[in-house]
Amino acid sequence: MTNNDSMFARAMPALMTGLFVLGLVAPFMMYPTFLMKMLCFGLFACAFNLLLGFAGLLSFGHAAFLGSAGYICGMLVRDLGVTPELGILGGTLAAGALGWVFGVLAIRRTGIYFAMITLALSQMVYFIVLQWKATGGEDGLQGVPRGHLFGVIDLSNNLAMYYLVFAVFCIGFFIIHRAIHSPFGEILKAIRENEPRAVSLGYDVAKFKLLAFVISASLAGMAGATKTLVFQLASLTDVHWHMSGEVVLMTLLGGLGTIFGPLVGASVIVALQSELADKVGSWVTVIMGVIFVLCVLLFRRGIVGELQALIRRSGVN
Amino acid sequence: MSEFILETTGLTKEFKGFVAVSNVDLKVRRGDIHALIGPNGAGKTTVFNLLTKFLPPTSGRIMFDGQDITHEAPAATARRGLVRSFQISATFPHLTVMENVRIGLQRKLGTAFHFWRSKKSLDMLNGEAMALLDAVDLTQFADTVTAEMPYGRKRALEIATTLALDPPMMLLDEPTQGMGNEDIGRVVELIRKVSAQRTILMVEHNLSVVAHLCNRITVLTRGSVLAEGSYAEVSKNPKVLEAYVGSDDMNDAHH
Ligand SMILES: Nc1ncnc2c1ncn2[C@@H]1O[C@H](COP(=O)(O)OP(=O)(O)OP(=O)(O)O)[C@@H](O)[C@H]1O
Ligand SMILES: [Mg+2]
Numbered sequence: 406m407t408n409n410d411s412m413f414a415r416a417m418p419a420l421m422t423g424l425f426v427l428g429l430v431a432p433f434m435m436y437p438t439f440l441m442k443m444l445c446f447g448l449f450a451c452a453f454n455l456l457l458g459f460a461g462l463l464s465f466g467h468a469a470f471l472g473s474a475g476y477i478c479g480m481l482v483r484d485l486g487v488t489p490e491l492g493i494l495g496g497t498l499a500a501g502a503l504g505w506v507f508g509v510l511a512i513r514r515t516g517i518y519f520a521m522i523t524l525a526l527s528q529m530v531y532f533i534v535l536q537w538k539a540t541g542g543e544d545g546l547q548g549v550p551r552g553h554l555f556g557v558i559d560l561s562n563n564l565a566m567y568y569l570v571f572a573v574f575c576i577g578f579f580i581i582h583r584a585i586h587s588p589f590g591e592i593l594k595a596i597r598e599n600e601p602r603a604v605s606l607g608y609d610v611a612k613f614k615l616l617a618f619v620i621s622a623s624l625a626g627m628a629g630a631t632k633t634l635v636f637q638l639a640s641l642t643d644v645h646w647h648m649s650g651e652v653v654l655m656t657l658l659g660g661l662g663t664i665f666g667p668l669v670g671a672s673v674i675v676a677l678q679s680e681l682a683d684k685v686g687s688w689v690t691v692i693m694g695v696i697f698v699l700c701v702l703l704f705r706r707g708i709v710g711e712l713q714a715l716i717r718r719s720g721v722n
Numbered sequence: 723m724s725e726f727i728l729e730t731t732g733l734t735k736e737f738k739g740f741v742a743v744s745n746v747d748l749k750v751r752r753g754d755i756h757a758l759i760g761p762n763g764a765g766k767t768t769v770f771n772l773l774t775k776f777l778p779p780t781s782g783r784i785m786f787d788g789q790d791i792t793h794e795a796p797a798a799t800a801r802r803g804l805v806r807s808f809q810i811s812a813t814f815p816h817l818t819v820m821e822n823v824r825i826g827l828q829r830k831l832g833t834a835f836h837f838w839r840s841k842k843s844l845d846m847l848n849g850e851a852m853a854l855l856d857a858v859d860l861t862q863f864a865d866t867v868t869a870e871m872p873y874g875r876k877r878a879l880e881i882a883t884t885l886a887l888d889p890p891m892m893l894l895d896e897p898t899q900g901m902g903n904e905d906i907g908r909v910v911e912l913i914r915k916v917s918a919q920r921t922i923l924m925v926e927h928n929l930s931v932v933a934h935l936c937n938r939i940t941v942l943t944r945g946s947v948l949a950e951g952s953y954a955e956v957s958k959n960p961k962v963l964e965a966y967v968g969s970d971d972m973n974d975a976h977h
Contacts, residue, residue, distance in 0.1 A: 580838075588828060588844055589837035595825045598814040605774065605812070606826050606887065607800035608834065616835060 413713065417664075424665075428571050437567040438635070439679060443672045444574040445632040450655040450667030452624035455581050457653075458662030459590065460617040461597040465520040465649050466507060466527030467625050472644025473530055474500040474626030475633040479546040480539065482634070489552045489560060493573065493630040500626020501619050503530070508618035512611050524646060531644045545640035549633055566635060573631045577624045582664065584620055593617055654693065658700050660707030669708050724788055727752045727891055727921050728773070728804070733782035735768055735945075742768045744945035746782070750891075750938075755913070755922045757932045760942035761965065766925045767809055769942070770893050773923075774806045775799045787890070801829075805889040809896050809925070811876045815869035819860055819879055822868055823851040826886030851886070858882045858912055874905035878912065885916055892916075894924040898931055910935055933957075941965070 431440050449471055456462050474496030482492040511522040534540045541547065551560035560566045584590055596603045596610050604610055633639045642648060651674065659670025674693070681689050704711050728750040735743040743765045750756045758766050771777040773784060775796040784792045786804050800806075814822050827847045833839055855861050858878040863871055868879065877897060884892055897913065898906045910931055913922065926932050932939060932953065939956045941948040949959045956962055 583840070584837040586841050587837045587839050588831070588833045588841060589835055589839075591821070591825065591828065591841055591844065592834050594817065595814050598816055599812055601776070601808065602812040602814065603825070604776075604796050605800055605806050605808070606883070607797050607805075607829055609795070609797045613835070616837065620837060 420665075425575070428575075432564055432567045437563045439675070441567055441570045441635045442632070442679075443675050444570050445628045445635065446652075446655065446671040446675050447668035448574050448577045448628040448631075449625050450652055450659065450671040451578060451581050452621045452628065453652045454656045454661065454663075454667040455584065455624070456617055456621040457656060459585055459597070460593050460614055460621075462512075462614060462618065463516075463520045463653075464507075464511075464523040464618070464621075465646070465653075466523030466525075466530075467622075467652050468644050468646060468648035469507070469527035469530040470500040470504055470622040470625035471629035471632075471648060471652075472534065472639070472641075473503055473629070475629040475639035475643050476534060476540050476546055478630035479549040479633045479639040482552055483546070483549045484539075488556050489554055489569070489634055492552075492634065493627060496630025496633070497623050497627040500629065501623035504619045504622020504626075505615070507622065508615045512614050512618065524649070527644070527646060527649060531641070531646070534644050535641060540639075543641065545638055546633070547638055549637045549639065551634050551637060560634065570631055570635060573627060577627050578668075580620070580624065584617075585664075589613070589616065651693075654697050654700075656707075658696065658707055660709035660711070660713075663707070663709040663713065666707050666709035673708070725751055727787055728923070729785045730773070731783045731785075733769070733772060733784065734780045735765075735772055735777060736780045741945050743772060743779075746942070746945075746947055748940060748947070750921060750923050752921055753917075754938050755917050755924065755936045757936035757939045758923060758925050758942060759927070759929070759932060759939060760948070764942040765945040766942055767895055768945075770806055770895055770925065773893060774804060776806075800887070800889075803887070803890040804893070805884050805887050805891070806893040807880050807884055807895055807897065809899070811873065811880060813868045813876050813879055813883070815867075817868060818864070819855065819866050819868055819871065820848070820851050820864040822879055823854050823882050823886050824848075826883040827851060827854075829887070854882045854885055857885070857915070859908065874901050874908075877901070877905075877909065881909075881912060881916070889920065891921040891923070894922065896925050896927060898926065898928055906931065 453467050456464055477499040478492040478496035481487045481495045482489060507523055507526050510526065511519050514522055535542060551566060553559055554569060558565050560569060592603065592608055592613055596608070596613055600610055629643060655670040655674050656667045657670070658673060659668065660666025678689060681692060685692070700707065706714055726749045730746055730748045733743060733746040733748070734741065746769065758769065760766055768777065772779050775794055779792065783790060786802060791799050791802065814825060824844055824847050827850055828834055828844060833843065852861065852864065855864055858881055860875060860878060860882065863875060868876065881897070898909050901909065906928065913935060936953065939953055940950045941956060941962050943965045948965060949956050949962050
């Protein structure tokens with residue numbers, strides 16, 4: 406096992422470089438808008454995976470961070486006229502602050518109670534967004550200009566916008582990757598493995614979980630804020646609990662606790678949705694449900710997890 | 723500095739009306755290897771849980787090193803230097819043996835919350851970690867995934883991880899449980915070695931281990947202290963012998 410893990414570790418830089426190059430040339434092969442959607446949801450799922458896969462916390466309210474950051478960014482850019490990068494930063498920080506509030510209230514509960522508290526809190530956020538005039542109620546926040554990056558680069562150019570999204574994704578992905586492989590990540594792993602033992606060694610478990618929650622919420626927010634710029638719209642679907650469920654599906658489908666799994670899962674779901682939406686209409690929901698059930702019953706490890714297991718097995722023989 | 727590093731007064735724990743620990747006044751002298759013995763269900767593990775704040779007491783007071791720690795958080799008590807092990811083996815099973823010890827060492831670097839720093843920064847602890855592994859005879863297992871080690875070795879690893887904190891006081895809950903004679907001998911030697919600069923309070927069923935290792939013994943039955951003293955005193959106490967009727971442990975240990 407040790408040997409195989411180091412085999413994965415050695416393959417990692419090459420894989421990352423390959424994907425990075427792919428990300429650079431992708432907009433010349435596929436629709437940039439589709440790619441941007443994939444990357445936004447990919448980052449969202451990666452942020453969620455940091456929490457569930459590496460801290461063992463199941464949040465059922467992550468839509469609140471994606472959505473509220475989207476609205477904050479939209480309002481900053483449209484109503485206050487700030488530049489897009491500051492809009493994204495504002496959305497990210499707001500989601501982080503909201504994540505801190507959620508975390509403080511939920512972190513001392515575990516399992517289903519933790520999930521329920523995050524769900525209840527995110528429903529409150531949904532309610533506020535729905536009722537508040539400034540957020541546009543049921544219409545959402547429309548007509549958000551993409552603006553000029555640093556006041557210079559015109560983002561109405563789809564290619565320019567794509568590279569911004571790609572850069573944001575890479576930054577978010579790097580932060581997550583580093584957090585997992587940091588001194589903090591080691592303690593997080595220890596807590597997940599044996600929480601009482603971590604406590605007995607003097608670690609304040611709640612504080613570590615809270616920090617993981619805030620990082621995860623911030624990056625989910627970063628994804629949401631960027632997505633608002635891409636679609637020039639912040640909508641209620643982004644704060645709805647459906648979205649909180651969808652990110653669970655993306656993460657499990659791709660592979661919980663793997664580095665690339667959530668990105669793969671998000672890509673598959675986004676692709677399926679855009680392929681199927683005009684063909685089968687609202688049956689999409691049913692198909693998603695079936696995928697979820699299949700995934701839980703047959704492919705526990707998700708796409709990337711199963712692939713890794715396959716490589717491991719063939720490596721052993 | 724008081725003679726006693728740990729003192730409890732009237733320590734009591736009730737579980738829904740059932741009194742698991744009843745009015746325990748325990749005093750542990752600095753530098754002692756102190757045994758807490760008693761039949762199954764006597765409340766020994768519960769006492770440990772109270773001392774290390776894993777359970778809040780129903781009533782009573784706990785003083786450690788002159789400080790009232792009765793209402794402290796468990797991690798804070800651990801940071802003070804009152805560190806426990808568990809009755810069931812407590813390692814981080816999917817981490818390597820070396821990584822397990824490093825988790826213990828890591829806290830003193832003060833970078834445990836640094837999520838932006840590479841974990842390579844922890845490599846500076848490797849030398850120290852190896853020294854600890856060497857002390858418990860686990861050097862050749864350094865890169866082994868912990869779950870794959872035999873039971874006795876895991877218990878040794880636990881002690882190494884606890885030692886990484888260099889705590890003034892260690893609580894060991896049945897460190898030799900489930901071990902063969904050879905492993906027991908090794909752990910006894912280890913405990914003797916590490917007891918040099920610290921106080922140890924240990925729960926132990928194996929009375930020959932108690933006889934050879936511990937300079938003071940407290941006997942607990944049904945949550946209360948039945949007797950306290952040296953092994954010679956306690957083993958002659960008729961009340962203790964009565965509590966141990968049916969088990970020949972007490973006699974066996976003499977020979
Ligand atoms: N969390 C709990 N809730 C209810 N009862 C408990 C709890 N923990 C322990 N008890 C009860 O308290 C009593 C003392 O248990 P404890 O584990 O402290 O005994 P022990 O002396 O460590 O026994 P052993 O030698 O078997 O390890 C037992 O009757 C046990 O069932
Ligand atoms: Mg016990």
